[in-house]
Amino acid sequence: MTVPVPKLLGGRYEVGDLIARGGMAEVHHGYDTRLGRAVAIKILRSDHVRDTHFLSRFRREAQSVAGLNHRNIVAVYDSGEDFLLETGGAQVPVPWIVMEYVEGFTLREILTSNGPLPAQEATRITESILDALAYSHEMGMVHRDIKPANVMVSRDGSVKVMDFGIARAVADTQATMTQTSSVMGTAQYISPEQAEGLPVDSRSDLYSTGCLLFELMTGRTPFIGEPVSLTYQHVSKPPPAPSQFNEAVPEALDAVVAQALVKDRELRYQHAEDFRDDLRSVRLGRPVSAAAYAALRAEAPTYVVAPAEQVPAALSPSDQQDSDPPYAEPRRRWGALAMISSLLLAVGVLGFFARTYLDSRPDLVVVPSVVSKSIATATAELKAAGFDVTQTYQPSRETPRDKVIEQQPRAGSEQIRGTQIALIVSGGPAATKVPPVNGLQLDEATQLIEDAGLTLGDVTVIDRAGYVTDRVVSATPPQFSDAAEGDVVTLVIASGRVSLPDLSGRTQDEARDELSKLRLPVKTIFRESSQAEGTVIQTDPEPGKVDVGTTVTVVLAKPLPVTATRTVTTTPTASASSPPTSTGTSEPSETSTSPPPNSQTSAPAQRGTASGRWGAQHRTSRARFEVAGPATLLR
The missing domain is CATH 3.30.10.20 (Trypsin Inhibitor V; Chain A)
Known part of the structure; x- marks a missing residue:
């Protein structure tokens, strides 16, 4: 069953289009949502996620390459493992490695499109590969699969070695050695010790690099054929010189390639730095090492020619008894000439080696x-x-x-x-954005800010209606705004309290408006008071700091009860003979509206006089009533 590739890994890496596929892993274009940059994401192929061998190898690679940090090695940013649920509910691991995304082409793509490279460019690229290998070997890691498909050349010309162990590029259709015993690698570039199943070391990478350099200059590998035939050739057949296929290759480069492809690794380049230094000497026009020239001539037939020696004819006994034979003097002269010649030859040889040494001394x-x-x-x-x-x-x-x-x-x-x-x-801080933190608790907001690569700055506490303690009110810069990694974000958080104002004397509507702004619940009760009806007498709690969400009881005034009042009006009594007089007391006098009998006064006069007296007395009595009150008058 095929396991679908997740769309988001580790909660931050968006998985895009497939850009490379190999026997064990796939590489996708990706995007780091946290740091806002393009990445390459290597994911173990779905048909291998249940294979414990592949899983362990992938995990080991993630741990190993994470420690490599070199300009000529594709950087590894992150690694992890997500889990997917199958239809039956089983969890399936999805291990992944997030790497630097290099915009450029593999050497395989360049060779396929353009053919062989100029010797100078091939030398420059191989030097960078050897720089990467020197570093990885120092870190204790052998690549074991150096080939054109595993080397990227970016658009600015920089060289990046990738794939320390698993993924193979889609464009690389060359035959590949599968894992049989301990044999690993690609057939065209495999070292003799790899082909024989022997343990590999850093020198195996140097052999593969020699094969790669050969191909960069000629457009073909040193040996061609089926995998089994290739294995035999790597072990037994002497490699050809690159100049046999490209006349522009100088003899010095033939020598360097020959030294890199020596069958016996004890006689091969021992360190990547040695290989690189010889290539640099070629590029700068200096002599390469004597070992490289020796390797170039190692397969050529060697003839040792002994100097010819003149043998005299047989001598007669008489000649032998002659103390001064006729050829003695020429023989002595020949011996002297031979000695001088030998001395001159020795001087010449010493001079040659001295000059070679002086010319080859590094500046x-x-x-x-x-x-x-x-x-x-x-x-x-x-x-x-x-x-x-x-x-x-x-x-x-x-x-x-x-x-x-x-x-x-x-x-x-x-x-x-x-x-x-x-x-x-x-390149300066990486681009990022201020995360959405408003309304979150302080610790939650702090985590999001740090995850975005930002730094938490000052935290200010204020009273804010509707926000409980430690809730974020605002951020500076505002959330979602652009920022650079390392920028400082300051926060304003809530104290969880608000200030309750003094509402005494305000109307009920005014009090409700104030409390609504503070988002405080309201409870209303009434109390008798001489204050105007509906005005606030007091609040509970009293004015001051209160917790957000506190219910405020508002006491409103209502009218006092009304007391009933009885008013009694009496009419004073008047006599015909004398006008009524004030007694100085508060006791009222009765008033008669008819004239007394036997009055000698005429009716009109009497009526007028009586009416006037009655009106005055009535007014006086009324005034006493109003001043003294009903209680006094009823006494």
């Missing part, structure tokens, strides 16, 4: 230190000292953009003039 130059300098300054200083310069950019938040982070070979070491100095240059 050593101390490498200047350019770390922390700008790339322009570093390049100028290194070229002035006689070195070539290559540069590779990588993200860095510690080193400013366009400043040198690292140099290889290191400063202060002595190197041959013309050596290539590789510079690692800061």
Whole structure:
């Protein structure tokens, strides 16, 4: 059953189109959503995920290559393992490795499209491969599968070795040695010891590199044929010289290739640096090592010619008794000439070797230190000292953009003039975005910020309605805004409290509006009060800091109860003979509205007089009532 490839690995890597496929793994174009960069993702093929052997090999590779950090090796950023559920519910492991995405072409694609390369370019590329192998061998790792399909050339010309053990590129259709006993590798490039099933070491990689160099210059490998035939040829057949197939290849390169392809690894190049130094000598027009020339001539027939010796004719006894034979003097002269000739020959040989030695002495130059300098300054200083310069950019938040982070070979070491100095240059912080943190708890927001490659700055606490304790209110820069790796993000978080104002004297509607702004629940009760009806008497809790979500009880005024009042009005009594007078007391007098009997006054006059007196007394009595009150009048 085929297991589908996940669309997202490790919660951050988007899986894109397939760009390479091999016998054990597939490589997809990918995208790192956290750092915003293109990556290559190697995934174990779905038909091998249940094979414990393949799983263990893939996991070992992930652990091994993660420790390699070199300009000529494809960088490994991350590795991990996801799990998919099959239809039956079983979990299937999906191991993956996230690598540097190199925009360029494999050497296999370049050879297929363009044919053989110029010797100078083939030499430059192979030097970079050997730089990578020197580093990996120092780290204790043997590649075991060096071939054109496993070497990338980027658009800027830099060389990257990839695939330390599993994936094979789609374009590489060459026959491949499968795993039989301990035999691993690709048939056209396999070393004799690999072909024989013997343990491999770093020198096996150098043999494969020699085969690769041969192909770069000629368009074909040293040996061709079926896998079984290829194995036999690698073990037993002397390799041809590259110049047999490309007349432009100089003899010095023939010698270097011959030394790399020696059958006995004890006589082969012992270190990648030795191989690289000979190639550099060819490129700079200097003599290569004597061992390389010896390897070139090792298969040619050698004839040792002894010097001819004159044998005199047989002598008669009388001649033998002659003390001064006639040929004695010429023989002495011949001996002297031979001695002189031998001396001259010896001097000539010594002179030749002395000159060869002097010509082959390396012109050593101390490498200047350019770390922390700008790339322009570093390049100028290194070229002035006689070195070539290559540069590779990588993200860095510690080193400013366009400043040198690292140099290889290191400063202060002595190197041959013309050596290539590789510079690692800061490209500045990687691009990222401020994650969405508003409304999250502080610890959750902090984790997201750090995962995005950003740094948490100051945290300010404020009162904010509707936000409980430690909830993020806002971020600066705002969430979703562009940022660079290492940028500082400051947060404003909630205290979980708000300030309750004094609402006394406000109307019910005004109080509700204020509490609504604070997002506080409201409970209303009424209490009798002389204050205007509906105004706030007090709140519970009282004004001050309260927790978010606290219910506020609002006490509103309602009218006091009304007391009933009885008003009594009396009319004072008037006599005909005398007007009513005020007694000075609060007791009322009765008033009669009819004139007294036997009155001598005429009716109209009496009515007028009585009416006037009654009106005055009535007003006086009314005034007393209003001042004294009903209780006094009823006493």
